[in-house]
Amino acid sequence: MKKLTVLLAATALSGTAMAADPWDGRDDLPTSPLACDGTPATVAAKDYDGGQPTGAPDLSGQDITLIDVPKLVGIGYFAATTEGMRQAAEELGNVNVTTDGPTEANIDDQITFIDNYITQGVNGVLFAANDPVAIAPVLKRALGEGIHVVGYDANSEPDAREWFVNQAEFNGIGKALIDAMAAEIGEDGKFAIVTSTFTTPNQARWIAEMQDYQEACFPNMEWLETVEAQEDNILSFNQANTLINKYGDDLDGIFGMTSVATPASAEAVTQAGVCGDTAVVGLATPNAMKPYVASGCVKSVVLWNPVDLGYAAVYATRAVVDGNLAPGSTSVEAGRLGTLQVVNGSEILLGAPFVYTADNIDDFDF
Incomplete structure (x- = not known):
């Protein structure tokens, strides 16, 4: 054959x-x-199942500082999500986002990075989990400190973050x-x-x-x-x-x-x-x-386009802070991506995958 x-x-x-x-x-x-x-498939409606921050300050329309802690840094995929976050922050004008994380896909190291930034003080944590269960306690600590938490690429337990941007x-x-x-x-x-x-x-x-x-x-x-x-x-x-x-x-x-x-x-x-x-x-x-x-x-x-994935995560976080994305929302506006749908209670769906072939792959650089 x-x-x-x-x-x-x-x-x-x-x-x-x-x-x-x-x-x-x-x-x-x-x-x-x-x-x-x-x-x-027929998708049944599902109630919001994410977590909520305790005593988060009202920063609607104000400058916010986000830390992005992916599974690891130094590989093309997360370099692309970082670029998308940078693009979104530049467009929005009132978001400062920094990517930092382990150089190996190690959950203990990832937890340490997040924990350190909670201590330093940030308004929001973005993450791509190496382990959905092990990462949950430190994300819940962030929520308990009034810090917004949004995942992308790899989810945590739902109640350990507010929203998850699902690539597909x-x-x-x-x-x-x-x-x-x-x-x-x-x-x-x-x-x-x-x-x-x-x-x-x-x-x-x-x-x-x-x-x-x-x-x-x-x-x-x-x-x-x-x-x-x-x-x-x-x-x-x-x-x-x-x-x-x-x-x-x-x-x-x-x-x-x-x-x-x-x-x-x-x-x-x-x-x-x-x-x-x-x-x-x-x-x-x-x-x-x-x-x-x-x-x-x-x-x-x-x-999917990981640049768009990072971009959507920042727009979603900005919408949460501004009160435009809350439990019960069915969609969120995400800049050049338009309207993204909420699925599975607390997930934001990026959309359909993109197909790269010999005819178009050279048009992309990430």
């Missing part, structure tokens, strides 16, 4: 039809897999990933996954939705293994290379669940000389994938 190498960036199962084997990489929350035939709905990403892999390796192909950690919330959500959608729609596909790579480029490459060597011809495809793991997996496939035999499907930023798209080893990249 001829296989093409593709990347789907929009944002794992063990054993055929995921029998009773233990599953690594998903969370244990309920899923809502989309229909196999693409029938749109998890079941939509899960369906898109599985559909792309099935199109490339066939409905009985075998694949593995390279993720960050088994507790990283957005990846765990995507994987859970992927698993349940795959079981329902492509039951003959076989998920071989899930491995962690800590959002580290060298480790991601080594993990992908190990999968290639371990499974040989049985490995029809690799999912990369992070903006680090996907290009590293594409590089491992390239160096192993199996480009065109082992598909790469996953999440990444355009700049990281341009060499693989140019070589023809990767055909398309599907991803």
